[in-house]
Amino acid sequence: MAAAKKKAAKKVAAKKAAPAKKAAAKGSKQVLGDPRPGWPYSPGWRAGDYVYTSGQLGWNADGKLAGPTIEEQTRACIRRIEKILKEAGASLSDVVKVTTFITDRANVPGYNLAYGEFFKSNPPARSTVVCDLVVDGLIEIEAVAYKPR
Numbered sequence: 001m002a003a004a005k006k007k008a009a010k011k012v013a014a015k016k017a018a019p020a021k022k023a024a025a026k027g028s029k030q031v032l033g034d035p036r037p038g039w040p041y042s043p044g045w046r047a048g049d050y051v052y053t054s055g056q057l058g059w060n061a062d063g064k065l066a067g068p069t070i071e072e073q074t075r076a077c078i079r080r081i082e083k084i085l086k087e088a089g090a091s092l093s094d095v096v097k098v099t100t101f102i103t104d105r106a107n108v109p110g111y112n113l114a115y116g117e118f119f120k121s122n123p124p125a126r127s128t129v130v131c132d133l134v135v136d137g138l139i140e141i142e143a144v145a146y147k148p149r
Contacts, residue, residue: 033084036063044084049148051088055101055140056080057133070107070138074114077141082118090147095124097144105130107138 032051033043044053058066058073059080066076082092102111108128116123124143133140 030088032087043080044088046088049146051085051090051094051143051145051147053081053084053143055099055142056084057135057137057140059137065137070102070110071114073137073139074111074141075117077139078115078118081141081143085143085145085147088145088147089149090145092118094145094147095119095143096146098124098126099142100126100128101131101133101140102128103131103133103138111139 029048030046031042031044032046032053041054043056044051046052056077057080058076060066060076066072078092081095085091085094100111100115102108111128
């Protein structure tokens with residue numbers, strides 16, 4: 001029963017988001033990604049030659065944490081960012097700035113290890129902030145990419 005309600009809520013949210021995405025795509029701005037039902041945010045925006053992602057959490061597509069480790073959650077965050085960028089015609093190689101929010105500085109080495117798997121050479125500028133997150137998880141990552149149209 002709960003699964004059916006969640007599925008119905010996703011359909012309603014998608015229908016509500018569709019006109020906004022269509023209208024925004026006509027101008028110089030474009031909404032990207034599929035927002036989580038009931039969450040007032042856009043996963044990403046393309047504005048001119050730039051692509052901005054909202055902070056992405058270490059969740060799989062099912063909305064559950066990718067795993068208990070910082071490495072698993074970091075990989076999931078970056079894969080979610082990669083998906084948003086792809087929708088805008090960009091890729092991780094176009095990322096110029098990353099901001100990371102991490103809950104424990106002791107996890108920085110594991111984060112750096114997983115992060116380095118995606119950004120092997122010429123990594124983007126980066127800031128890392130140690131803080132509490134508003135949801136369960138160890139990490140949240142947002143990115144800015146530059147991809148001329």
